Amino acid sequence: MSRPLIARIDTAALAHNLGVARAAAPRAKAFAVVKANAYGHGLTRSARALRAADGFAVLRVEEAAQLRSEGYTHPIILLEGFFHPDELPEIARLRLRPVIHRTDQAEILAKSKLGQRVDVLLKLNTGMNRLGINPKRLPETLATLRGAAHIGGITLMTHFARADDDAACVEQQLLRFQEAAQGLNLPASLANSAAILRHPQTHADWVRPGIMLYGASPFADQTGEALGLLPVMTLESKLISVQFVRKGEGVGYGARFIADRDMKIGIVACGYADGYPRHADTGTPVLVGGQLTRTLGRVSMDMLNVDLTATPTAHVGSPVTLWGVGLPVEQVAAACGTISYELLTALAPRVPVEES
Numbered sequence: 410m411s412r413p414l415i416a417r418i419d420t421a422a423l424a425h426n427l428g429v430a431r432a433a434a435p436r437a438k439a440f441a442v443v444k445a446n447a448y449g450h451g452l453t454r455s456a457r458a459l460r461a462a463d464g465f466a467v468l469r470v471e472e473a474a475q476l477r478s479e480g481y482t483h484p485i486i487l488l489e490g491f492f493h494p495d496e497l498p499e500i501a502r503l504r505l506r507p508v509i510h511r512t513d514q515a516e517i518l519a520k521s522k523l524g525q526r527v528d529v530l531l532k533l534n535t536g537m538n539r540l541g542i543n544p545k546r547l548p549e550t551l552a553t554l555r556g557a558a559h560i561g562g563i564t565l566m567t568h569f570a571r572a573d574d575d576a577a578c579v580e581q582q583l584l585r586f587q588e589a590a591q592g593l594n595l596p597a598s599l600a601n602s603a604a605i606l607r608h609p610q611t612h613a614d615w616v617r618p619g620i621m622l623y624g625a626s627p628f629a630d631q632t633g634e635a636l637g638l639l640p641v642m643t644l645e646s647k648l649i650s651v652q653f654v655r656k657g658e659g660v661g662y663g664a665r666f667i668a669d670r671d672m673k674i675g676i677v678a679c680g681y682a683d684g685y686p687r688h689a690d691t692g693t694p695v696l697v698g699g700q701l702t703r704t705l706g707r708v709s710m711d712m713l714n715v716d717l718t719a720t721p722t723a724h725v726g727s728p729v730t731l732w733g734v735g736l737p738v739e740q741v742a743a744a745c746g747t748i749s750y751e752l753l754t755a756l757a758p759r760v761p762v763e764e765s
């Protein structure tokens with residue numbers, strides 16, 4: 410028998426979650442965000458499950474090329490645009506839509522000699538202060554783009570810094586966007602998952618759902634389940650050893666956990682080289698035989714330790730759920746001071762994936 414660690418991907422849940430995004434933003438078209446290997450879920454299988462989306466959003470030309478080779482004719486946006494002018498002929502040939510987020514990119518694209526028409530998204534920095542042009546420079550940048558015959562449709566875009574936790578901040582960014590876009594009559598794309606779910610005034614023409622498609626909540630104060638989402642990835646393993654630890658003895662590297670009584674512990678085939686966070690401390694939730702318990706001590710490269718006090722019948726071979734159905738990934742992430750996005754995208758290539 411092979412190592413028991415496996416990531417199960419429920420593709421029907423992906424399709425369901427896209428339906429939740431659509432129902433939340435019924436008048437908008439949706440770019441399904443499948444960057445970072447579809448948040449760790451696999452680009453090819455996720456795109457197949459999300460083919461009802463109106464478009465896809467990726468980071469790299471290679472990912473977009475993969476989707477084109479699989480036959481998708483959807484609009485595909487490149488969230489960071491092009492990194493070098495060398496990429497432009499391929500971008501044009503594959504009919505990709507780069508995000509133009511610096512004024513020099515607009516100039517380079519306008520000056521390039523391309524056989525095909527390229528549609529673009531022009532990104533405005535409205536307060537996130539990461540990517541995007543200053544709204545003051547929108548008129549001149551639009552003039553640059555419109556001066557080139559090979560530049561086709563232009564969609565205005567921005568991204569929210571605090572759609573998950575601060576409505577006033579969303580409102581301020583939205584106002585800056587509307588002020589800049591006023592009178593231009595251009596299509597717009599603003600909303601990520603959090604804005605789709607909580608800020609309907611931001612939906613505009615195209616929404617960009619990411620994390621919600623994978624069943625995780627973008628909010629600290631509301632679960633995916635409460636939002637009607639279904640978990641997509643379940644990371645499962647088994648106990649490969651059981652140890653009886655005497656009161657006062659340490660568990661694992663650095664003896665980071667000291668038994669406060671005699672206790673039974675289990676060793677799970679899953680470690681940080683599989684993508685489980687090493688910084689998960691004692692107390693991170695985990696299911697053993699369907700029962701909620703906690704991790705103990707330091708996560709090793711290939712294994713981690715769990716408390717079997719609550720599951721006295723657990724034995725070598727007992728099933729373990731690290732996250733997914735029965736244990737929301739957000740809950741595990743919160744316990745180790747991070748977010749579901751980081752856990753999902755960190756799933757290591759060595760973990761076998763089974764699709765259901």
Ligand SMILES: *Cc1c(COP(=O)(O)O)cnc(C)c1O
Nearest residue numbers: 442488568601602617618619620
């Ligand atoms: C990743 C990303 C999204 C999706 O965000 P979620 O919070 O996962 O919904 C949307 N827009 C941009 C620009 C992104 O980079």
